[in-house]
Amino acid sequence: MPNDTPPSSGSPSSGPRVMTIPPGEDRERLTCPDCGYIAYRNPLIVVGAVAVWEDGRILLCRRAIEPRKGYWTLPAGFMEERESTMEGAAREAWEEARARIEIDALLAVYDIPRISQVQMIFRARLLSPDVEAGPESQEVGLFRWQEIPWDELAFPTVTWALREHHDRLGRHDFAPALNPTPDTLARWDRML
Amino acid sequence: MPNDTPPSSGSPSSGPRVMTIPPGEDRERLTCPDCGYIAYRNPLIVVGAVAVWEDGRILLCRRAIEPRKGYWTLPAGFMEERESTMEGAAREAWEEARARIEIDALLAVYDIPRISQVQMIFRARLLSPDVEAGPESQEVGLFRWQEIPWDELAFPTVTWALREHHDRLGRHDFAPALNPTPDTLARWDRML
Ligand SMILES: [Zn+2]
Ligand SMILES: [Zn+2]
Incomplete structure (x- = not known):
């Protein structure tokens, strides 16, 4: 997930x-x-996914490129021409983690006007737990909620999307999360 | 709403x-x-709004420019740098119809990969019924559902967004509509 x-x-x-x-x-x-x-x-437009295996584990990728090389991120990247947002998110999951996914819902839309970026993060089902690092990843892995390396996440939006995903477990037909308010951020901080 | x-x-x-x-x-x-x-x-990214006055009437703009000059559209246009999606939608409502709006929900996300366009259409509250044509509109008006000029709408996504809006009246915390399926299009056709 490039914030660059x-x-x-x-x-x-x-x-x-x-x-x-x-x-x-x-x-x-x-x-x-x-x-x-x-x-x-x-x-x-950046498109990405919180991709979840049957047992609830979430796919993360350790970045092999700057910025934030060595930190963990969701599979995500710049949308290309002549693809849909969901196709773009699936393409990025394949490129960065050799993961095949099926999109389930629009989880979050993050506005980052400072760098003129809109991030669309989907919730997706991993179709197989067999994932491996693509060229832009050092390693990839499936993480239980308790195992997520919160201190080594690459970008704030990765943290936000993971928490919003957790808040919506089992839910369908929900409005996508927008940028968190200061109150939401404070609530998440207290949970750490 | 430019599809060009x-x-x-x-x-x-x-x-x-x-x-x-x-x-x-x-x-x-x-x-x-x-x-x-x-x-x-x-x-x-195209940002726009279905902007609704207290009595349920919906803001439409008759295009003063090509393509589809003379046809009715929602206030919408290309997102600019250094603004959020919601700021962009509010800016377009002002530019095209001198309308002040308050965004309420993300109504629809339409992918148009053929022209590499993503349209984000919000549901919004009109803060005043006093609207007037901006430079890109011939005229603007507030339309009851029964008065909408279905045969003179400028783009398919305008029709789609209006129907999705109607289907969600009174609802909150809903997933945004995506491009309609053939089944949905057939259902809408039967309603005409
Ligand atoms: Zn040159
Ligand atoms: Zn030159």
């Missing part, structure tokens, strides 16, 4: 690198002074 | 226009042969 930005391209001395307001628009856009190309930058 | 692509930039004879696989990647990306810039293209 996607692969950037070119150096600051080539490509779109000047902020100007294009004709007919109301805000600055990144423009290339060499060829005139306007790089519209839009919020990015 | 966002403002494109440059002509096909300048800017990123050649598909190549960049070093270290696994798929083709649009690259500028003049300056080397790689235009990563990501799915775009």
Whole structure:
């Protein structure tokens, strides 16, 4: 689950690198002074899953790449073109953990406007407990709730999604969790 | 609610226009042969709202721009950088209908992989019935369910979101609707 930005391209001395307001628009856009190309930058969608085996154990992946290399995360990544959100979440589970999953519900939608990112985290059923590290993972594993390495999770949204999942065990047809309020965060802290 | 692509930039004879696989990647990306810039293209998020006044009437906007100029739509548009999904939906309601809204629930998430678009449609309360056309609308209005111009709606997702809204009247804490199944579409057809 990357809280970073996607692969950037070119150096600051080539490509779109000047902020100007294009004709007919109301805000600055990144423009290339060499060829005139306007790089519209839009919020990015991260898709991921809390993938659960029959016995309740949850799939986590230890990151083999920065940022937060060595920390544990949910299988998640940037949605690609011409796929659905659920297809993207299933693709990431396969790429990062060789896991086959079946999506069950939209668990959470997290807005991270600071980095213009929207994370859509699904609840999913693992179709087999046989998982193994893909190229972006050092190792992968299935964790009982009591075994989750809370102090070694890569990003706040991983912690949030795991707790929201736990709060919804056995439930169906629920509204997805949004960013936790300060009250919710304080309640989770007291539970540790 | 644009089912088209966002403002494109440059002509096909300048800017990123050649598909190549960049070093270290696994798929083709649009690259500028003049300056080397790689235009990563990501799915775009459309945010919008079914905004409802106290008496149940729903806000619709008649489009002043292509595509589907002259047809009725929900206030919706492309999410911008550094805003949350709910802020984006409220911004669009203001821009297109001078409407102030308070978001209540995530009503629907529609995947349109063909055009790499994810639409997030919220249910919202209109804070005042005083609305007026913004620059992208010919006119705006509040419609009772029986008055909705079903034959003059701009996009399928507008029809879908209105029907899903109707199916959830009085409900809270529900899972957002996803793209309708063929069965659901057939049921809606029979209701017309
Ligand atoms: Zn250029
Ligand atoms: Zn160029």
